[in-house]
Amino acid sequence: MTLNDIPTPAVVIDTARMNRNIDAMQRAADAAGFTLRPHAKTHKIPAIARQQLARGAKGICCQKPSEAAVFAEAGIDDIRLPYPVHPSKADQIFALMDRARVSIIVDDADVAAGWAEAMNRAGRTLDVLVKVDVGFHRCGVDPVSPEAPHLIALVDSLPGLALRGLLSHAGQGYHASSAAALKLIAEEEVNAMTRLAALMRERGVAIDEISVGSTPTARFSLAHQGPTELRVGNYVYFDRTQVGLGAASFDDCALTVVATVVSAHGDRVVIDAGSKTLTSDGARGFTPAPGYGAISASTAATLEPHDGLVIERLSEEHGVVRLAGDAPRLRPGDRVRVVPNHSCVVSNMVDTVFLADSEQVVEAVPVAARGRIV
Numbered sequence: 213m214t215l216n217d218i219p220t221p222a223v224v225i226d227t228a229r230m231n232r233n234i235d236a237m238q239r240a241a242d243a244a245g246f247t248l249r250p251h252a253k254t255h256k257i258p259a260i261a262r263q264q265l266a267r268g269a270k271g272i273c274c275q276k277p278s279e280a281a282v283f284a285e286a287g288i289d290d291i292r293l294p295y296p297v298h299p300s301k302a303d304q305i306f307a308l309m310d311r312a313r314v315s316i317i318v319d320d321a322d323v324a325a326g327w328a329e330a331m332n333r334a335g336r337t338l339d340v341l342v343k344v345d346v347g348f349h350r351c352g353v354d355p356v357s358p359e360a361p362h363l364i365a366l367v368d369s370l371p372g373l374a375l376r377g378l379l380s381h382a383g384q385g386y387h388a389s390s391a392a393a394l395k396l397i398a399e400e401e402v403n404a405m406t407r408l409a410a411l412m413r414e415r416g417v418a419i420d421e422i423s424v425g426s427t428p429t430a431r432f433s434l435a436h437q438g439p440t441e442l443r444v445g446n447y448v449y450f451d452r453t454q455v456g457l458g459a460a461s462f463d464d465c466a467l468t469v470v471a472t473v474v475s476a477h478g479d480r481v482v483i484d485a486g487s488k489t490l491t492s493d494g495a496r497g498f499t500p501a502p503g504y505g506a507i508s509a510s511t512a513a514t515l516e517p518h519d520g521l522v523i524e525r526l527s528e529e530h531g532v533v534r535l536a537g538d539a540p541r542l543r544p545g546d547r548v549r550v551v552p553n554h555s556c557v558v559s560n561m562v563d564t565v566f567l568a569d570s571e572q573v574v575e576a577v578p579v580a581a582r583g584r585i586v
């Protein structure tokens with residue numbers, strides 16, 4: 213069976229590209245002396261997590277306890293939740309701890325105390341890292357505020373909690389305007405984390421781990437001393453945003469959406485992939501990237517997106533494509549291949565992905581952790 217035989221819209225994973233991406237990031241982390249902990253929220257598939265671990269990854273990250281449960285049930289035994297999980301979810305964490313080594317993050321003193329109370333009642337100890345805000349201003353404590361050393365010392369002192377170290381995410385890298393800006397973001401992240409770690413060590417608090425990471429900044433983070441762990445997720449598939457940020461080329465993009473043209477009128481065609489497949493996420497990068505994905509006008513294994521094909525509008529099941537310049541004149545029944553703007557979200561939109569060797573379909577694989585957002 214080929215990509216022209218599967219029902220559309222279909223999410224397709226090119227296994228050669230995926231394996232190449234896994235190998236390249238592992239080699240880079242190993243060479244820099246970092247442990248690699250991939251974020252499984254990108255693929256949500258235990259079999260792919262096992263491939264990452266087999267190449268040398270230390271463990272995985274999951275975003276929510278229910279997502280982590282899928283991987284723990286599949287035998288993954290080292291799972292980090294770099295998300296501010298509230299103590300009201302203690303029962304979910306206890307269930308995870310019965311199957312795997314689990315660590316979470318905190319960025320609030322009351323939450324830390326709540327976790328300590330829950331663990332003491334259960335006679336358990338939970339590994340914890342303190343989340344540090346290195347400029348994204350989403351979660352985390354300000355590294356230069358008095359709150360940061362106070363919270364770290366508190367976590368270190370609370371019975372029921374075992375302080376593992378510090379964790380950050382330079383998500384602002386997704387909005388960088390140039391490679392030089394990305395490099396600076398990575399440098400600032402490392403500097404903030406290593407300074408704070410040094411301060412705490414001077415105060416007698418052991419900081420065993422400094423965990424950093426995002427796919428756009430990874431290539432620059434690995435050039436620095438100090439961090440011990442790199443967390444990246446999107447690298448396994450890449451997407452149009454990563455191409456725009458210089459982290460990948462289209463030839464690295466392992467996840468694509470195969471879609472069929474269902475309507476054609478003048479300079480407008482409609483494909484059967486709308487917001488329920490491609491998502492409504494826009495692309496980010498150093499230069500503008502209009503539309504909701506980059507389209508190749510065939511299902512050929514070589515991805516050759518055409519600038520004259522722009523997915524300018526989405527409905528739930530319709531992708532409206534404008535044809536400009538020398539764009540091919542697509543007709544109903546033609547198949548196209550789309551590199552989505554954001555592959556992580558696309559993974560969570562479908563029950564099944566198709567693994568492909570070039571244009572040959574190898575296997576249909578369930579997205580086991582799809583929808584696990586609790």
